[in-house]
Amino acid sequence: MALTVADAPVARTLADAKAAWRQSAAYRSRPKFVEQLVGMVALTVLTTGLPTEWFVVIDGNLYDAVNVGGPLVIVVFTGLIGTLLVFSMKRPAVMFYLLVCELLLLAFSALILFSTMWSVDFATSLRRSVALTLVTMMGIYFVARYSLEQLINRLSIVFFVAMVLNVVWVNALPQYGTAGEDFLGITTNRNTLGQQAVLGCLVMVFAMASRNHRILATIGFFGSAYLVFGTNSMTSLGSFVLLGGLLVVFSTFRARKQLFGAVVVSEIAAGLFGLLLATANLVFLTELLGRDITLTGRTILWLDLLEPISEKPVLGHGWEAFWGGWGSPAHEIWLQNTWFPPTAHNAPLEYLLALGGVGLALWAVMMVRGFWRSIHYLRDRPGLAGLFPIAIFSYAFLYSVTEAGVVRRGIDWMLVVVALVETKRFMDRNRSTLDGSKLAVARRENTRGKLAR
Structure with a gap:
């Protein structure tokens, strides 16, 4: 459609804005094709693993079941993350700020790395703590280089391939x-x-x-x-249904004063359902879901884990060192639980085993603070992407009840890091703590007043 004379000033303004954008430092440092390609490959490898891992048949060999992967995975993954970090140096100040803005994440990551010093299996803890640190850095990189909408679009392609x-x-x-x-x-x-x-x-x-x-x-x-x-998997099916319900609640109450109460109540309700599912105290619930009274042995496992936790209650056995094979402390657990659990199937217990009470406390406070900020993000950040951080925290919360949580070398931990750092940056940008909404309202009223004058 041809532009009229009246449209000329608008067109000129848009052209000037585009020209100014192309001359800005942000435009010059934006991810180019090669960087975007490396980022997509890194996301895909983190989600699906390498093709060498797709043809593994677990035939009852516990050690293979626990330690799938190999040196090739480590080399490829390290190379990809290292390349992305080099690209991130185009904006070093932004990257440094994001590294230190969430101090609890920094402290939790440092504790995982330093746990190799007292680990019962130095090699395993070192290898897996370094891998987890690389995933953490990858999450920070994507916050530094992409908007949340851009990241979601790339993730949709990756998960479609998976x-x-x-x-x-x-x-x-x-x-x-x-x-x-x-x-x-x-x-x-x-x-x-x-x-x-x-x-x-x-x-x-x-x-x-x-x-x-x-x-x-x-x-x-x-x-x-x-x-x-x-x-x-009843755990996955239950999480699928509960997450759908939580998204409906978050969307419904997003613009209402009852948002905080609705979010807290719905999360508590989802957590209680997960707890009932995990402990199987209600016979009718287990019959409804087709599970036995111990939820496939999980509750017996949890009781058996109390003794090794009490042996190292402060700093734990070292990151992922407890489940290291028949020569690890887990062999006593496997003798008592012949279904050979590869994890504690409960995040708090898993972190107590690995990092002790110190690690569990850091993780709990970090996640609660992140969840609290995500509620403000949901309220103040426009668009559907505003729901993304609280959805990720809800996903992590649900999978912390009957599974070992999301703190591992995987795409889910990277997204938790993205949610933690993105919500913290958003709060800092808006000079917003718990009074973010008041500040936003004040700004809107101030703008309206100027327009009225």
């Missing part, structure tokens, strides 16, 4: 992709696939807000939901 791979493995390569009637996909167990698929559904919901990714996100959502149901 969904397609899992569906192909389940249907075309059942010797690798299934175990009986349970879906495994390219992962090694149904719980891991279920957790990945639930997160994929969550990402696809947010990606639907983008017109360019709507079709892909819709297909990805239904494909990921198919995988969730196919795993026959």
